[in-house]
Amino acid sequence: MILQNAAALSLLAFSAAIVFLYFLRAHNRRYDVSALFLWEGLYSDPHSRAARIRHKIEPLLLIQLAILALIAFTLAAPMRFGLATHVSGLVIVIDGSASMQTITPSGKSRYDMAREQANALLDQYPTSPVTLIQFSSHPQVLAAMGTDRDQARRALSASQATLFSDGDPDTLIGLLDGQRARSVQERIVYLSDRPLLPSVPNVEEREIAGGLNIAITGFNVRQDANEEGVTAFVRIENDSTGYTDARVRISDGSQQVSLDALIPAGQEQTYVLPFPGSYGPVFTATLLADDDFPIDNTRYFTLARPHDRRIRWIGEPNRYIEAALRACGPMALVEEDDREPVDVTVVYNQTAPADVIGSVLLVHAGLTGAVEIGTDEPPAGLSVSAPDDTLLAGIDPFDFRIKLSPDVSADEEGTVVLALGDSPFLYYLKQQRRQIVLIAPDIMQSNLPLTVDFPVLIRNILAMLAPQPSPPTAAWATVGEPLSLAGYGTPTELVSPSGEHLAIEGRAAFTPQLPGVYTVTTDKGIYRLAANVDPTESALPEDAVAVSSSQSEYRAEQITIPLWPEISLLALLLLIIEGAMYQGWRIRGRRR
Amino acid sequence: MTEPLIDEQFLQRLARLRFIVKGRRRSRITGGHPSPRAGVSIEFADYRDYTPGDDFRYVDWNIVGRLDRVLVKTFVHEVDLPIYLIVDLSASMHVGSPSKVRYAARLAAALAYLGLRNLDRVGFYPFADHLLPAIAPRHGMHQMTRILNALQDATASGRTSLNLVLKQFVERTREEGLVFLISDFLSEAGYEEGISRLAYRGDEVVAIRVIEPAEAEPVISGGSRLIDVETGRQLDLTVGEKTLVQYSRRFDDHVAALRSFLTAHRIPHILAPTNVDIEELIHIRMRAHRVVQ
Numbered sequence: 057m058i059l060q061n062a063a064a065l066s067l068l069a070f071s072a073a074i075v076f077l078y079f080l081r082a083h084n085r086r087y088d089v090s091a092l093f094l095w096e097g098l099y100s101d102p103h104s105r106a107a108r109i110r111h112k113i114e115p116l117l118l119i120q121l122a123i124l125a126l127i128a129f130t131l132a133a134p135m136r137f138g139l140a141t142h143v144s145g146l147v148i149v150i151d152g153s154a155s156m157q158t159i160t161p162s163g164k165s166r167y168d169m170a171r172e173q174a175n176a177l178l179d180q181y182p183t184s185p186v187t188l189i190q191f192s193s194h195p196q197v198l199a200a201m202g203t204d205r206d207q208a209r210r211a212l213s214a215s216q217a218t219l220f221s222d223g224d225p226d227t228l229i230g231l232l233d234g235q236r237a238r239s240v241q242e243r244i245v246y247l248s249d250r251p252l253l254p255s256v257p258n259v260e261e262r263e264i265a266g267g268l269n270i271a272i273t274g275f276n277v278r279q280d281a282n283e284e285g286v287t288a289f290v291r292i293e294n295d296s297t298g299y300t301d302a303r304v305r306i307s308d309g310s311q312q313v314s315l316d317a318l319i320p321a322g323q324e325q326t327y328v329l330p331f332p333g334s335y336g337p338v339f340t341a342t343l344l345a346d347d348d349f350p351i352d353n354t355r356y357f358t359l360a361r362p363h364d365r366r367i368r369w370i371g372e373p374n375r376y377i378e379a380a381l382r383a384c385g386p387m388a389l390v391e392e393d394d395r396e397p398v399d400v401t402v403v404y405n406q407t408a409p410a411d412v413i414g415s416v417l418l419v420h421a422g423l424t425g426a427v428e429i430g431t432d433e434p435p436a437g438l439s440v441s442a443p444d445d446t447l448l449a450g451i452d453p454f455d456f457r458i459k460l461s462p463d464v465s466a467d468e469e470g471t472v473v474l475a476l477g478d479s480p481f482l483y484y485l486k487q488q489r490r491q492i493v494l495i496a497p498d499i500m501q502s503n504l505p506l507t508v509d510f511p512v513l514i515r516n517i518l519a520m521l522a523p524q525p526s527p528p529t530a531a532w533a534t535v536g537e538p539l540s541l542a543g544y545g546t547p548t549e550l551v552s553p554s555g556e557h558l559a560i561e562g563r564a565a566f567t568p569q570l571p572g573v574y575t576v577t578t579d580k581g582i583y584r585l586a587a588n589v590d591p592t593e594s595a596l597p598e599d600a601v602a603v604s605s606s607q608s609e610y611r612a613e614q615i616t617i618p619l620w621p622e623i624s625l626l627a628l629l630l631l632i633i634e635g636a637m638y639q640g641w642r643i644r645g646r647r648r
Numbered sequence: 649m650t651e652p653l654i655d656e657q658f659l660q661r662l663a664r665l666r667f668i669v670k671g672r673r674r675s676r677i678t679g680g681h682p683s684p685r686a687g688v689s690i691e692f693a694d695y696r697d698y699t700p701g702d703d704f705r706y707v708d709w710n711i712v713g714r715l716d717r718v719l720v721k722t723f724v725h726e727v728d729l730p731i732y733l734i735v736d737l738s739a740s741m742h743v744g745s746p747s748k749v750r751y752a753a754r755l756a757a758a759l760a761y762l763g764l765r766n767l768d769r770v771g772f773y774p775f776a777d778h779l780l781p782a783i784a785p786r787h788g789m790h791q792m793t794r795i796l797n798a799l800q801d802a803t804a805s806g807r808t809s810l811n812l813v814l815k816q817f818v819e820r821t822r823e824e825g826l827v828f829l830i831s832d833f834l835s836e837a838g839y840e841e842g843i844s845r846l847a848y849r850g851d852e853v854v855a856i857r858v859i860e861p862a863e864a865e866p867v868i869s870g871g872s873r874l875i876d877v878e879t880g881r882q883l884d885l886t887v888g889e890k891t892l893v894q895y896s897r898r899f900d901d902h903v904a905a906l907r908s909f910l911t912a913h914r915i916p917h918i919l920a921p922t923n924v925d926i927e928e929l930i931h932i933r934m935r936a937h938r939v940v941q
Contacts, residue, residue: 087868090740090860091834092876092883094898099886 057136058616064131071121071359078117085641109203119634124625134623135616144242145201146181147232148174149259151248152190154535155593156217158249158349160266167217170247170264174212178205184243188212192220193536193590195231198626219351219571220592222534225252232256267348268296271594272304273324275341275355277331285332285537286359292327292339293595294319303344308334335359338573338584352594356573356586363389366398366523370421371406376505377419380514399522405498415491415521420462420498426485427494430463432501445473447482447493451509482513484520495519533587538565541568545580553587653757653799656671661927662758665825665940666766669729669852695719712898729825730785731763731770732851733795735802735819737859738776739878742804744922746820751922752830752858753799758926759828760795762940771821772798775813776806779820807878808835814842824850830920830941833857834908840909854939857906861923864899866892 059065089095130571150156156167164172166561168186186197186208198215199208232244236609246252251261274291294300298321305314306329313331336359343353364386369378381387381402390398401412407422407429422429435458440448451472470485476496478505483494495513497504504510523543533539541547541564550560560566567586568574576583698707698718706720706869733756741749756772763770765788772795779882783794810831827846833839833855846853868874874883885891903919910917916937920929934940 086873086875087866088743088877089866089874090743090832090863090877091836092874092881093836093877094834094902095874095883095885095895098885098891098894098898100886101891536755 057134057619060133060135064133065128067128067131068125071124074120074124075117078114078120083459087519109440112118116348116634116637119630119637121326122567123430123630123634126623127179129376130620130623130627131641132615136619137616143565144184144185146151146177146184147187147189147201147242149191149228149232149246150174150212150215151191151192151222151246151250152196152215152218152220153192153222153263153593154219154351154589155222155249155349156264156268157351160348162266164250164266165217166266169266171215173245173247173262173264175209178209178212181243181324187556189228190215190218191223191228191231191248193223194218194220195223197231198411198458200344205557218536219569219589221593223242225254225256228252228259229256232259248532269300269349269351269352269594270294270296270300270319270343270347271341271352271591272341272355273352273591273594274326275339275357275588277306277339277357277359279334279335279359280330280332284328286334286339288329288331288339288341288357290315290327290329291324292317292319293324295319295595296347297321298548300345302331304329305342305344305572307340307342308336309338309340320435349594351571351589352591354571355588356571358573358584358586365400366390368392368394368398368401369404370401370412371404372406374404374419374499376499376510377402377404377514381518383473383511384518400518406606413490416493417517417521418492418494419631420496421494422491426467426492426588427483428465429496430465432460432462432498434459435461435479435481435497439475439477441472441475445471446520447473447484447513449516450512451516453482455503455507455509457503458497458500460502464494464496466494491521493521534590535568535571535587536590538567539585540565540585541576541578544576544583545578547576547578549575549577551575564595651670652762653667653796658758658927659761662756662762662930663765665762665930667731667763667768668938668941669826674720677720682804688912694722696722703803703815715941729768730821730823731759731768732773732774732785732817732821732825732827732876733759734773734813734827734829735799736808737774737780737802737804738806738808739804740808740832741858743877744862746922747804748832748858748860748922749802749804751920751926752856753802754926755856755858755920756830757796757799757928758930759941760792762930763826764792767841768826770795773817774798774802775809775817776927777809777832785823808832809837810835811837811842813844814839817842818845825852827851827853828856829853830856830858832859832863834902839906843909843913843915847913847915853913854918854934854937855906855915856918856920857903858920858922861921864896864921866895868892896925 080281111431150167150170152167155167158166160166160169162169164311174188185202186199186210187201188208190196198211203211228246242258246256246259246261247264248261249264252259255261256270270292271293271370273293274289276289277286278289279286288306290304290306292302292304294302300319300321302317303314303317303534304317304327305312310330311331311334313329315329317325317327317328318327339357339359341355341357342386345353347353365381366388367381368390370392378389390396398414400415400417401408402419403412403423404419405421407424408416408418410424410426412423416423418427420429436452438456438458440453442448458476458481458590461479464480464483466480466483467485470483470492472480472483474480474482479496480494481496483496485492499505499510504513529540545564547560550558550566552558552568552574553570557565568585569587572586574585574587577584695708695711696719698720702720706722708719708721711717711719735752735756737749741747741752744751760770762774767787769785769787770791772783774780783791783798808831810833829843829846832909843853843855868887870887872885873888874885875881907917916939918929918933918937918939919931924933930940
């Protein structure tokens with residue numbers, strides 16, 4: 057504490073005057089008596105006054121002296137040191153990821169506690185402009201800088217924790233920069249149950265902890281090799297303080313298997329459950345345990361069964377090519393005259409008409425208007441024109457031996473992957489509505505059918521011409537993460553786990569908002585896709601959220617705060633007390 | 649809201665008490681107090697010779713058999729006795745905390761209850777420098793309500809003029825009775841004449857002197873201006889220990905004078921300091937003076 061005007065303390069000298077005047081006070085004190093006639097004619101005792109003054113210090117005198125001292129102290133302008141209650145900007149970032157829904161021992165969710173801390177910060181800086189950000193994999197600015205404070209409070213109280221994953225610190229940096237935050241004059245507070253890794257400079261992290269969790273952190277189902285059922289894999293994590301006797305039930309909607317598991321505290325264990333007779337395709341794993349974050353007690357999984365590739369064959373049959381095609385997955389051959397749409401048209405040893413719809417694989421074949429092949433001749437040496445092309449993935453082309461190869465005339469827009477002298481050996485052309493791949497030599501005039509690379513080459517070609525949907529459930533589709541529908545065909549309908557029909561037409565991806573099973577209908581069939589809350593939300597951070605304000609580079613400004621209002625108030629209070637006491641004495645004196 | 653004068657528990661503890669009336673009283677109304685006349689009650693009084701017209705039921709046939717004289721039994725005639733509560737509401741009664749007037753009101757309420765519960769008629773006569781509007785003696789608990797309301801609203805003002813007031817009282821009430829005179833007796837004009845009137849009429853008087861402890865031992869010191877709450881007169885006095893000793897002596901003399909006067913008239917004198925509980929006053933002090941039993 058400092059005194060800006062210490063000279064004012066000299067006013068304390070007046071206390072001597074008060075004491076002096078007090079002792080010299082001439083007037084008599086008033087007393088009301090019932091019968092004055094009893095007092096009349098009594099002996100007056102002049103010596104008693106001095107005795108009373110000597111032995112009795114009146115509270116009123118002490119109060120008056122205190123008031124004088126307080127006034128002198130007020131005029132001395134005392135100041136105390138404190139931290140600023142105003143910053144040029146206050147940015148509150150609240151973790152809105154799924155784990156913030158965890159219920160703490162107080163009965164409130166972590167998000168509720170974060171909200172309370174945010175409100176306390178708003179109270180602490182009543183005049184500073186405020187920015188509120190709800191941060192997750194889908195961050196949201198609840199209140200931009202400069203928003204009316206009441207509006208910001210309303211937005212804060214209306215916000216809820218999401219089902220999304222943790223946000224990326226880089227995203228946060230981008231957001232803060234976008235809000236023109238991160239200067240040292242601004243205070244940025246991050247309220248979360250886990251630290252930012254890596255930490256963001258100038259961001260003060262505050263821990264919101266509490267709540268125990270037992271979670272299914274992994275769930276997968278695979279079809280048995282004998283196709284007589286499936287096998288489920290479940291990983292359970294016990295983030296509580298003691299052993300947990302958890303029961304896991306896996307259901308395909310009609311049958312179920314269950315498992316009792318005793319899991320030590322802080323441990324994660326994986327279990328394999330045979331599920332004979334089940335073919336899914338939708339599986340639900342349910343953990344029967346009492347914990348504070350129940351969202352991860354249910355996980356979903358779907359077995360995606362690939363649809364048959366429809367292939368139209370034009371030209372002579374060739375069992376090597378057909379075997380290689382079948383090795384790539386289920387396929388259905390469509391007659392040449394059948395006008396149904398197909399995934400790929402294979403042309404062998406023939407020139408196909410120009411009106412072939414869709415992608416085309418030409419094997420020693422031409423396509424009117426695009427590729428022409430000439431007569432077979434002994435080829436020149438094999439050269440690789442595009443060694444990194446995906447068509448050559450897993451292939452050693454120098455194992456190929458070509459006896460005869462035709463001269464090829466093809467659109468120069470295309471890509472020559474392998475060449476035999478000047479003539480293409482492996483070539484592809486991407487047109488607006490289709491792709492054309494050419495294997496120029498007659499495979500029967502080469503060793504291709506005998507090489508192990510031939511089926512691989514055909515698989516690569518099919519992957520280019522007619523990609524199958526990669527099994528989406530090989531890894532979990534995560535709530536909040538975009539899920540690609542490539543390979544599923546053209547989507548026409550999407551139904552959420554809650555039964556809501558979502559707009560999907562013309563979109564190549566969608567973002568699941570809820571955990572559960574989504575049903576996608578495309579022109580190729582109906583697919584069920586499982587989405588779950590990110591399992592990283594289930595686990596407590598390893599270092600028990602050892603975040604602290606030490607990471608913060610925020611420099612709280614030390615300021616001096618005047619004390620005169622409080623002291624003046626105290627002096628006024630004493631003045632009122634003195635007045636009341638004086639009046640009280642007068643009244644009491646009258647009663648006597 | 650004003651604190652109630654009495655509560656239910658207090659009244660229940662008073663219920664077993666009754667007033668003691670010394671001597672026999674004249675009244676035309678039958679009641680619970682003995683009369684000089686013989687009458688009908690269960691309390692035997694005497695025998696007398698039979699005269700024609702006497703009720704045969706009162707002939708004592710055992711005496712007739714033994715003495716061969718026809719005698720009839722006579723019984724104590726019990727009459728109703730009015731109870732007068734004369735309460736001082738002068739300004740001097742306003743002094744103290746609780747004030748003397750408040751204490752007197754509580755005491756009067758308790759005595760009124762006691763009287764009404766014993767089926768006596770109770771009247772309330774407040775006074776200051778003259779007799780204030782009174783409540784004439786009546787029976788029943790409705791009377792209690794009337795007296796309580798009057799006591800609840802009682803405020804002290806004016807001077808004490810006991811002689812005048814008691815004169816007015818005797819003139820206004822023609823029936824003798826049990827008179828409770830509740831006052832601080834700090835009347836500069838005196839009280840002797842008034843009390844003598846009461847005694848002369850045959851009233852059974854009980855004098856209750858309400859005092860504030862600070863009156864007996866005032867906490868006054870130094871240069872003081874003493875103001876009489878009744879007259880407004882002022883007196884400047886430097887109060888020291890000697891002054892207080894002198895005052896105490898004078899106050900004690902005043903009390904002693906009253907006591908000797910009352911004793912001379914066989915009137916019980918009960919001191920009622922306001923720091924003494926009303927129950928203690930009634931159960932101990934008034935019992936000691938044989939006012940209640």
